[in-house]
Amino acid sequence: MDYSFAAAIGLHTLAAVIWVGGMFFAHMVLRPSVTEMTASLRLALWRRVLPRFFAWVAASIVVLLATGYGVLLTGYRGGISGGNLHIDVMQITGAVMILLFIVMVLGPFLAFKRALATNDLVAAARWQGRIRAIVVVNLVLGLFTTFIGAAGTFVGY
Template structure:
């Protein structure tokens, strides 16, 4: 059983990097780069990007809580022994997951329908909603990373 904590820790870090790094790339790099394209091209690309990226986010949404709880209870025995930073990460993580679930079911579901119907004006109105949710989750993810690397030094 000595392998559980290193495995959980590794999977947890990889899932966080994939999710937060993917959001950073999409929000800060891909979005501005696609801005010069006509709406049908830009919105179609986003539809294909989301379809591929959200598979990875689903994996992260499953892996992060499982590995997080494995580390809390396997390494510390409980949240009480884990430190405040772990509780902060736990809370932010569930907010991020809730935002993602909402994003996937409501705006992304509507976006997929609009792109499939080639209703570019409707898709164009939904994309900023998705962008705001992704932007919010990106900020929360970056805060979580700061907490993760600095938390053990908190007084």
């Protein structure tokens, strides 16, 4: 028996858990826990947390794309053109999430790091707010994508 589809979808799901779970923790648990801190402490904390998390997100994206398109291009359940609607929706929402992540890292995140390097806390807080807004959008999209990725298979086949 060939277990390569099973292994690929298993890895795909782990990557989704790391990305979406990380955003959930950052927004729903860490953020409300640090609101009482002074701005300089809070921003310094995010300066340490975000690059570590974003490295895991980048790795998760590579795994999601490699395993997702890996199975589709090798004939999984109708292949790249014959799959069910939930797979098409997942590719669209996944592409939006990946694009937003890249825009966020190259824009607000770099600006946030630059502002902190020059001790401009007002600008750093503003950029951190932009990062948070994009993470919220990606969190909602990620929860939705994970839900339809897992539930769609029971509806579509």
